[in-house]
Amino acid sequence: MALPYGLPQRCLQAVVACWLISAVLSFVSGGCSLVLFAYLAVVALPAVAIYSFMNVDPATKAVLVTGCDSGFGHALALHLHDLGFVVFAGCLMKDKGADTVKQLDDAGKDTGRLITVQMNVTSDAEVATAVETVRANLPPSIKGLWAVVNNAGFSTFGEMEWVPINVYEMVASINLFGLIRVTKGFLPLIREAQGRVVNVASMLGRMGAYGRSPYCATKFGVEAVSDCLRMEMKKFNVDVAVIEPGNFIAGTSLYNADVVKAQSKRMWDGMSDEIRNAYGQEYFDQKTEVMLSYTTAGVSDISPVVNAMTDAVIRVYPRCRYQPMALYELFKICVATHLPEYVFDAMFL
Structure with missing residues (x-):
């Protein structure tokens, strides 16, 4: 059976969150951050896994x-x-x-x-x-x-x-x-x-x-x-x-490509002479080629x-x-x- 979508990322996020929380708590309380991290991870990781497998019918x-x-x-x-x-x-x-x-x-x-x-x-x-x-x-x-x-x-x-x-x-x-x-x-x-x-x-x-x-x-x-x-x-x-x-x-x-070329032609034909002269045909064609590459x-x-x-x-x-x-x-x-x-x-x- 395939793993639920995003399960590895969710588990990684849970581990990072547990580490941050344990670091803060250990700083405040003076406890061992490693022990706190272990306790939190034991609770968080199974909870994340259960959550990830909960689907509707x-x-x-x-x-x-x-x-x-x-x-x-x-x-x-x-x-x-x-x-x-x-x-x-x-x-x-x-x-x-x-x-x-x-x-x-x-x-x-x-x-x-x-x-x-x-x-x-x-x-x-x-x-x-x-x-x-x-x-x-x-x-x-x-x-x-x-x-x-x-x-x-x-x-x-x-x-x-x-x-x-x-x-x-x-x-x-x-x-x-x-x-x-x-x-x-x-x-x-x-x-x-x-x-x-x-x-x-x-x-x-x-x-x-x-x-x-x-x-x-x-x-x-x-x-x-x-x-x-x-x-x-x-x-x-x-x-x-x-x-x-x-x-x-x-x-x-x-x-x-056909859509890009059609859009490009409509744009150029619809521009005023002032805008065409400001940008130039060569610059306009370069930007069209960039879009075509996409x-x-x-x-x-x-x-x-x-x-x-x-x-x-x-x-x-x-x-x-x-x-x-x-x-x-x-x-x-x-x-x-x-x-x-x-x-x-x-x-x-």
Whole structure:
């Protein structure tokens, strides 16, 4: 049997906490820090292990996942279905008969536990219809909706002077306001189940990145909304978890070379002559090439993200934040959030 997600890290955190507590107590009381550490560790490590193995029964739970046409959402919907959950897969392209949606429909044919739902998260009408579809198709034995995984997202690039305001608005309408719209629509069902909301943010929700302000702004917003909602939902025993993936562009279809080239052309064509002259074609093309290189960079195996999402859904007591990313990316966030800005700029800009 595979170890629960994050068990080694949780055990390491417990050991560090025990050591710090024992050091403080020994300093105050004059006792032996090694003995105190041993006592604390004997209690803490089994408790962490027990906590890590406490899962809900998937056969009694239903989950909604948005953005299931491809990438993380598609993989997560299939994985949760395999575990035994009733899965409602929100798909933007369901009404257009997309092949990936047909794959989900085929996977759920025999069990009846994987149901695709047309959902454009920017549409009030489609989200409202999705809520009623979920209500109508919940099995009688299942109370409410155990989890909403807000995975749908969109990405773009460009320096602020290059990006039209309507593009900022469009990215926000999907990544931020779409997430809020879906969450508000399904919260009554989530409260009924005393379940959880799982929001997909990004490492770029914790730090800025050159030429990514439209995306970063929305993911910072997701972080803030999630923190506020976590506080507000405690009285209903509803959890809120945030997933902060690192660079998995190579493993998803969210961003590819054709998308970057199309976005680049629209930006250049939409600029005024003044802005074009200020930056120059050569500089603009260089930045486009950098963005093109990102489409094949990073990790192509998306299983760390899917596993983190799954843990947030299946764990009785989920973490508040999951960070499936490389150590370098964790280090970069640490520098961005804990050291002066000039240090970050000198190291990474």
